[in-house]
Amino acid sequence: MNVIIVGGPAGSGKTTTILKLSKRFSDAGQRIGVIVQETGDVDYDEGTLHEMGIKKKDIESVCIPCSLDADIINNIQALQEEFRPDLVFIEAEETVLPVRIKADLQRMPLENLQIAPMITMVDAKEFPLEIPLLLRYARIQVEETDIICLNKADMADNERTSRLKTMFKYLNSKATILEMNAKEGTGISELIDSLGSN
Numbered sequence: 001m002n003v004i005i006v007g008g009p010a011g012s013g014k015t016t017t018i019l020k021l022s023k024r025f026s027d028a029g030q031r032i033g034v035i036v037q038e039t040g041d042v043d044y045d046e047g048t049l050h051e052m053g054i055k056k057k058d059i060e061s062v063c064i065p066c067s068l069d070a071d072i073i074n075n076i077q078a079l080q081e082e083f084r085p086d087l088v089f090i091e092a093e094e095t096v097l098p099v100r101i102k103a104d105l106q107r108m109p110l111e112n113l114q115i116a117p118m119i120t121m122v123d124a125k126e127f128p129l130e131i132p133l134l135l136r137y138a139r140i141q142v143e144e145t146d147i148i149c150l151n152k153a154d155m156a157d158n159e160r161t162s163r164l165k166t167m168f169k170y171l172n173s174k175a176t177i178l179e180m181n182a183k184e185g186t187g188i189s190e191l192i193d194s195l196g197s198n
Contacts, residue, residue, distance in 0.1 A: 001076075001080065001085060001086065001087070001088060001110070001112055001113055001114070001115045001117075002048055002086065002087045002088070002116050002117060003076075003087075003088045003089075003090060003105060003113065003114070003115050004021075004088070004089050004090070004101075004117075004118075004119065004195065005089075005090045005092060005098040005101050005102060005105075005115070005116075005118045005119070005120065006089060006090065006091050006092065006098075006118075006119045006120075007092040007094075007096070007097070007118065007119070007120050007121070007145070008092075008094070008120050008121030008122055008141065008149075009094050009121075009122065009123065009126075009138060010094045011123060011126070012121035012122055012123045012151055013121050013123065013149070013152070013182040013183070014091050014092075014121050015036075015091060015190065016183055017019060017119070017121060017149065017151070017182040017183040017188075017191070018089045018091055018179075019194065020035060020182055020185055020188045021089070021188065021191070022054055022089065023036065024085035024188065024192060025086075025087055026053055026054065030085075030086040031053065031083065031084065031085045031086045031087070032053070032054045032055070032085055032086070032087050032088075032089070033054070033055045033056070033057070033079040033083055033085035033087070033088040033089070034054060034055070034056045034057070034088070034089045034090075034091065034170075034180070035056075035057050035072065035075045035076070035079070035088060035089070035090045035091070036056060036091045037090075037091060037092055037093035037096060037176050040113075046116055052162075055079060055082065055083040055085065057075040057078060057079060057111050066135050071086055072090065072101060072104055072105070073104070076088065076105075076108070076110065076113075077083055077110070080110070083126040086198075089093050092152040094135045094137070096137075097137060097141060097143075097144070098118045098120070098141060098144070098145065099118070099140070099144040099145075099157055102115055102118060106179070117146035117147050117176075117194065117195055118144070118145045118146045118147070118149070119134035119145065119146070119147045119191070119195075120141045120142060120145035120148050120149070121149045121151060121182075122148065122149065122150060122151065122164070123151055123152055123155040124151060124152050124155065124156040124160065124161055124164060124179070125152050125155050125156045129160065129162060129163050129164065129167065130167070131170075131171070138162075139171065142168060142171050142172055142175075143171050143172050144172075145172065146174075146175060146176065147175060147176045147177075147178065147191065147194050147195070148168050148172070148175050148176070148177045148178070149178050149180050149182075149187070149191060150164060150165070150177065150178065150179045151179065151181065151182050152181055152183075153179035153180060153181065153187075154181050154184075154186070155181075161179065165177055176194045178190050178191055179192060
């Protein structure tokens with residue numbers, strides 16, 4: 001079972017990206033599970049998920065950081081027992097660090113568990129352009145991720161996009177930086193390629 005952790009601020013396009021990726025992987029014959037911590041502007045429509053053969057589990061803790069590891073373990077175990085997915089997406093709540101989720105997963109006593117490169121989504125129109133303006137969790141997500149997706153890049157001007165890329169390269173020189181528009185589906189193929197090559 002392969003696990004893909006998707007983090008980033010609320011409204012950055014996490015759900016839309018996961019749905020686009022799920023459709024592509026599902027069409028390729030893979031069984032998909034999704035664990036959701038946060039419901040944003042775009043929701044996971046149960047009818048759409050059913051049509052795509054995707055099984056979803058929600059984390060509904062009052063204090064997510066307090067019970068994150070237990071909830072993820074329980075949800076992944078339940079998915080594995082009920083559905084046996086090939087691929088599980090974990091959509092992280094905005095203030096929860098994907099690197100912590102990864103550490104929790106690495107401690108889990110599950111066979112055949114592989115962790116794919118972590119994805120951090122950012123809204124190219126809204127993300128702060130200067131490091132001192134970044135909230136701590138946003139900075140750590142950028143520093144500790146494997147792939148940074150500049151979502152809605154086509155709606156931001158070239159100067160803004162260039163400044164963001166420069167800042168991201170300074171904070172995390174190893175990360176792959178991709179421009180995309182998840183809603184339109186542009187950049188999804190490049191993201192899939194990056195998931196396989198990191």
